[in-house]
Amino acid sequence: MTGSAQPRRVVALGMPRHATGPLAAPITAPEPFADAAARKLKDTQLRANLGHATRTIRDKRAAVVAEVDDWEALRDRAAAVKDDVIARLPELLARFASAATAAGATVHHAADAQQANDIVLGLVQAEQADRVVKVKSMTTQEIGLNEVLEAAGIAAIETDLAELIVQLAHDKPSHILVPAIHYNRSQIRDLFALRMPGFAADSDDPAQLAGAARRYLREQFLSAQVGVCGANFAVAETGSLVIVESEGNGRMCLTLPRTLIAVVGIEKLVPHMADLGDFLRLLPRSSTGERMNPYTSIFTGVTPGDGPQQLHIVLLDNGRGAVAADPVGKQALRCIRCSACLNVCPVYERVGGHAYGSVYPGPIGAILSPQLTGQQAGHNRSLPYASTLCGACYDVCPVKINIPEILVHLRQTGPKPLAERQLMSALSWVMRDRRRWKAALRAARAGSAPLRLMTRRRGHTLRRAPWPLSAWTAHRDAPLPAQESFRDWWRRTHE
Amino acid sequence: MRIALFITCLNDAMFPKAGIATVTLLERLGHQVHFPQEQTCCGQMHANSGYAVAARQLEQLTSSVFGGADAIVSPSGSCVAHLRAHTALPVYELSELLVDVLGVTEVGARFAHRVTYHPTCHGLRLLRLGDKPLRLLRAVEGLELVELPDADQCCGFGGTFALKNSGVSGAMLDDKCANAAETGAEYLAAADNSCLAHIGGGLARRPGAPKPIHYAEILAS
Ligand code: SF4
Numbered sequence: 001m002t003g004s005a006q007p008r009r010v011v012a013l014g015m016p017r018h019a020t021g022p023l024a025a026p027i028t029a030p031e032p033f034a035d036a037a038a039r040k041l042k043d044t045q046l047r048a049n050l051g052h053a054t055r056t057i058r059d060k061r062a063a064v065v066a067e068v069d070d071w072e073a074l075r076d077r078a079a080a081v082k083d084d085v086i087a088r089l090p091e092l093l094a095r096f097a098s099a100a101t102a103a104g105a106t107v108h109h110a111a112d113a114q115q116a117n118d119i120v121l122g123l124v125q126a127e128q129a130d131r132v133v134k135v136k137s138m139t140t141q142e143i144g145l146n147e148v149l150e151a152a153g154i155a156a157i158e159t160d161l162a163e164l165i166v167q168l169a170h171d172k173p174s175h176i177l178v179p180a181i182h183y184n185r186s187q188i189r190d191l192f193a194l195r196m197p198g199f200a201a202d203s204d205d206p207a208q209l210a211g212a213a214r215r216y217l218r219e220q221f222l223s224a225q226v227g228v229c230g231a232n233f234a235v236a237e238t239g240s241l242v243i244v245e246s247e248g249n250g251r252m253c254l255t256l257p258r259t260l261i262a263v264v265g266i267e268k269l270v271p272h273m274a275d276l277g278d279f280l281r282l283l284p285r286s287s288t289g290e291r292m293n294p295y296t297s298i299f300t301g302v303t304p305g306d307g308p309q310q311l312h313i314v315l316l317d318n319g320r321g322a323v324a325a326d327p328v329g330k331q332a333l334r335c336i337r338c339s340a341c342l343n344v345c346p347v348y349e350r351v352g353g354h355a356y357g358s359v360y361p362g363p364i365g366a367i368l369s370p371q372l373t374g375q376q377a378g379h380n381r382s383l384p385y386a387s388t389l390c391g392a393c394y395d396v397c398p399v400k401i402n403i404p405e406i407l408v409h410l411r412q413t414g415p416k417p418l419a420e421r422q423l424m425s426a427l428s429w430v431m432r433d434r435r436r437w438k439a440a441l442r443a444a445r446a447g448s449a450p451l452r453l454m455t456r457r458r459g460h461t462l463r464r465a466p467w468p469l470s471a472w473t474a475h476r477d478a479p480l481p482a483q484e485s486f487r488d489w490w491r492r493t494h495e
Numbered sequence: 496m497r498i499a500l501f502i503t504c505l506n507d508a509m510f511p512k513a514g515i516a517t518v519t520l521l522e523r524l525g526h527q528v529h530f531p532q533e534q535t536c537c538g539q540m541h542a543n544s545g546y547a548v549a550a551r552q553l554e555q556l557t558s559s560v561f562g563g564a565d566a567i568v569s570p571s572g573s574c575v576a577h578l579r580a581h582t583a584l585p586v587y588e589l590s591e592l593l594v595d596v597l598g599v600t601e602v603g604a605r606f607a608h609r610v611t612y613h614p615t616c617h618g619l620r621l622l623r624l625g626d627k628p629l630r631l632l633r634a635v636e637g638l639e640l641v642e643l644p645d646a647d648q649c650c651g652f653g654g655t656f657a658l659k660n661s662g663v664s665g666a667m668l669d670d671k672c673a674n675a676a677e678t679g680a681e682y683l684a685a686a687d688n689s690c691l692a693h694i695g696g697g698l699a700r701r702p703g704a705p706k707p708i709h710y711a712e713i714l715a716s
Contacts, residue, residue, distance in 0.1 A: 038662040047666075346649045350666045386660065388653025388667075389543060391620035411545030424541060428549035431504065431535040432556060441508050461699050471658040475665030476696030479509050486502045486511035490518075490530050 018374040019319035023113035026144045027369045028378035029357025033386045036355040037347075046182050050352050053181045057343045060289025061396070068285065078278050079400040082334035085269045086324050092236040092269045093315060100239030103301025105311040110263075113143035116316050120145060120228065120261055123312055124154055127259050129226045135243060135250040136160035137230025138176060138337055139263045139316055141359040142372075145228070156228070157220050159249040161213050168195040174353030174361065176339040177287050182352050185209065217249060227257035227308065231264045232336065233279060234313075237272050240300040241313070244283060244293050254297050260308035265316050267324075267333040279336060282398035287338035319372030328409040332367050334399040339364075341393035341403060347386055356383060363393035367406040375414040384410035441488075444481040452480055496597070497527045499561055501569040501578070501586065503688075504536035510688040513570040516715035517589055520602060521568070523715070533560045539577035544655050550581075558582045568592045570711045572618035572686045579622075588618065588686060589711055590627035600630045606713045607637030611680040611705060613671070613694065615687040616649050628686055628710055635713060643683075644674045652693035664693075672697040676704045684710040 019027060029036070040046060065071055085092055097107040110116035124132060132149065134140065134156055146156040146167075158167045162180040166173050169191050173179030180188070189204035192212055199212050229250065233242040241262055243250050254260060270276060276298075284293040302311050324330050342348045342362030353361030357379065358369040366387060370380040384407045393403040430436045452460055461477035464470070472478050484492075498521055502514045518528045538553030557578065561567050567586040569575050575588040593599050612632060618624045632640055651657070651667025671694055675683045683698065683705040685691050695707030 034660050034662070037660060041662050041666055346651070346667050347660070347663055350663055384545075385656065386663075388616070388649050388651060388656045388664070390616035390649035390653070392616075392647075392649070395620055408543055408545070411543070412547040414545065416545055420544075421546075424544060424546050424549060428541055428546070428553060431553055434533050434535055437504075437535045444508065458699065461696060463700075468658065471661040472696075474661055475657075475668060476693060477699040478696060479692045481508050482511045484511060486507040486514040487530075487532065489511055489515055494518075494530065 017111065017317070017319065018322050018377070019112055019372045020374070020377070021112070021114060023117065023144055024373050024377060026113075026142055027358045027360060027380075028373055029369065029380050029383060030378055031357065032379045032382040033355060033357070034382065036357060037351040037386070040351040040355045045184075046352055047350060049182055049184050050349055053178065054343045054349045057178070057289055061286060061340060061343065064285045064289050064291055065396075067291075068281070074278050074282055075398055075400045078282055078336075078398060079334055081270055081275050081278070082267075082399055083331075085271065086267065086330050086333050089266060089269070089321075089324055092271060093266055096234055096236040096239055096269060097315070098239075099237060100301060100313055103239050105239065105301045105313050108312060108314045110314050110316045110318070112318050113316075116143045116263055116314050116318070117145055117148040119312075119314050120263065121148060121152055121154075123259070123261055124149065124226050125152070127226050129154065129224070129259075131155040131157060131220070131224055132226040132228045132261075133157050133159050133220050133224040133253045133257065134163075135227070135229035135245065135253045136163050136179075137228070137263065138359060139230040139265050140228060141173065142265075142318065143263065143316065145263065157217075157224070159217050159220065159253055160245070161210060161247060161249075164213055164217070165191065168192070172354060173359065175342055176337050176361070176364075177342075178339070182354075217252075221249075221252040221256050224257050225259060227253040227260045229253060229260065229262050231262055231268050232283070233270050233276060234264050234268045235271075235273050235276070236269050238300055240273070240298050242276060243297045244280070245295045245297075246288060246290075246293055248295055251295055251297055254299060255307045257308055259310040259312070261312045261314065263314045263316055265318075266320050267335075283336055283338055286340040286396065286398040319374075322374070323368075323371045326371065329367070329371050329406055331401045332364070332371055332406060334401055335364055335368065336399060337364075338398055340396040340398065344392040344396050345387075346390065346392070347388070356386065358383075363387065363403045364401075367401075367403055367410065370410055370414070375410065381414045384408075384414060438485075438487065441481070441485045445483065445485070448480045452483065455480065496566065497529060498592070499529050499531060499564040499567045501534060501537070501557070501561065501567050501574070502530070503569060503571045503574045504540075505692075506570060506688055509692070510709065513688055513709035513711050516709065516711040517568060517570045520604075520711060520715040524597070524599065524602065526597075529564075531560045537574045537578050538581070539574055540654060542577065542581070554578070554581045558584060561586075566592065566596060570686070570709060571688065572615050572622055572624065573689060576617045576621035588622055588624060589714075590624055590631055590686065591622070593631060593714075594627045601634040602631065602714050604714050604716050605636040606716045608682055609639045609641055609678075609680045610682045610684050610708075610713065611641045611643045611675060611678040612646070612710070613643055613650065613675070613683055613685045613690070614646055615685050615690045618686045619647060624686065628684075631714055632684065632710060638713070641678045641680050643678055645670070646674075650690050650694050652690045654689070657693055668693060668697040672701055672704060676701055678705070680705045682706050682708045682713075684708050684713060686710055
């Protein structure tokens with residue numbers, strides 16, 4: 001197909017569109033975050049696994065980041081490069097497409113998940129392949145590619161160890177980088193014994209488990225005709241794709257199959273090859289806490305007689321154009337999916353990735369999923385509230401995405417319950433005038449006087465309150481209004 | 496120096512002691528404190544809960560009430576952070592005023608108790624208070640400061656988060672309270688009564704756990 005097929009014309013972004021329809025399911029929360037989180041909280045094994053794993057990665061990251069003197073300057077530069085990309089998306093996409101095409105790749109443009117899946121499925125079917133080997137890719141998870149391929153009778157084999165674990169368990173990843181973070185190793189051993197053909201290991205020693213997976217995957221690499229990958233970066237000036245990984249499975253997928261299909265989010269662009277330097281310093285330290293990642297593959301087009309002889313690049317919008325048009329929210333497109341924000345998030349640590357109902361969990365998921373789909377989709381409007389705004393995510397983000405700012409922005413632009421709106425507007429009406437405020441203070445004091453009397457032995461805290469304050473007293477005592485407000489004290493003592 | 500006090504709505508209604516302590520302390524240090532009566536709320540609660548219009552109105556109200564002040568002090572880290580981000584007011588959290596503006600760490604206080612300190616998220620990450628509150632506490636006569644394990648971890652308050660995601664908030668609170676209890680301190684101090692109301696509400700259910708206290712009250716003692 002290479003060379004003979006006309007690459008589809010580079011379409012300008014046109015009217016920005018959200019990711020919609022049934023194929024937006026992988027990024028659409030099926031239930032309110034609070035409900036899913038409440039269920040996950042009860043899983044004490046999950047909490048222990050997560051608490052241990054996130055703490056380990058968190059400490060590793062902090063140690064290796066502290067070694068870099070110019071870390072803040074790196075973050076600033078990387079953020080600036082991405083902002084420039086977001087501002088010039090159509091132009092850089094066109095440049096990338098023409099460079100990649102000139103190097104022998106075929107470039108496709110997909111406005112949404114449906115289009116992307118149709119393109120990939122068509123390509124795999126044209127190869128008459130019954131299976132594809134996959135490099136871990138968030139973008140293909142975002143569009144639900146595996147499910148689409150499987151429905152068409154094509155096996156999609158994940159080759160990243162953790163993704164493989166999740167796939168064998170018929171489960172969903174719960175972390176961007178460590179998809180099986182919610183499993184411990186004895187759970188993994190049991191799973192392999194159950195589902196991995198030819199598995200034989202008598203212990204849950206990590207080396208033995210990895211060895212078993214390696215033997216299984218080798219066969220897949222050598223027999224598959226089609227590889228499917230995403231990309232960490234796409235270089236506009238050269239049309240190159242960059243994939244960063246730890247296990248070497250990626251390099252197998254990128255070199256052994258005859259046909260390689262890359263599904264790449266349009267925000268993965270960087271203008272120049274030279275821009276990669278900063279990102280390749282930021283990414284491994286932020287994600288795995290390594291100084292450098294073990295495998296970095298940079299490939300451009302096709303080379304006769306060496307590696308895949310067909311390279312298809314599917315550039316995916318799926319709501320990104322709409323995000324780029326939001327003056328505050330567009331920062332989210334800087335994301336390099338390092339997952340540092342997940343590892344420091346106190347909410348993620350306690351409930352895990354599944355509670356977010358999207359392939360993008362944690363703080364980045366809370367701002368990305370509702371932006372890609374629009375807040376009306378499913379229960380994505382509940383995600384911006386899955387945060388205390390503690391700011392730990394913003395502190396660690398290598399591209400300085402102000403996640404709390406976007407969370408607040410999404411709350412301010414998203415739908416809210418009527419009763420809450422009425423209450424908040426009544427409260428602000430009271431607060432806009434000091435006489436009304438003063439009267440309210442007096443009323444609250446008078447109203448709570450009997451309660452003060454009842455709770456005097458506990459230091460005036462309330463153990464049980466009726467709805468909606470019962471949500472407060474379910475976990476903590478509630479304070480009562482003071483006997484004398486500050487302003488009354490001031491009047492009495494200073495006027 | 497003439498210093499205007501922004502008490503915050505929460506302290507005014509529920510925790511006047513933090514304001515009284517701030518006034519007492521600054522007057523003891525020889526400064527004149529002034530309390531503009533028109534003030535109510537900075538707008539943080541509305542902003543963070545998603546109510547931008549109401550938030551802007553309250554920010555404007557606060558701006559006009561305090562317009563022309565040389566220095567404004569407030570015993571609430573999160574409200575100071577909000578006003579700093581959304582107004583041009585010269586507003587300082589108490590430890591910033593004392594350490595950075597007035598150049599004092601020794602405030603002549605005496606508090607013979609074992610105390611642990613929780614650096615609230617907005618104080619830690621938005622204001623970058625660093626060790627300013629700790630330097631002030633360390634200089635208090637008789638006070639024994641004990642380190643809080645995992646001090647930089649959020650307590651789980653987060654405004655309406657405590658209601659909307661009550662369970663997760665409670666799980667975070669449990670860990671914070673367990674860490675506080677482990678210190679064996681008599682008091683858990685912090686620079687924000689919103690977080691303290693939440694942590695204190697949790698501590699109240701643990702016999703023998705530290706009592707919550709705004710650090711201004713310690714500095715004023
Ligand atoms: S938002 Fe920042 S910290 Fe989180 S995954 Fe993306 S780049 Fe990493």
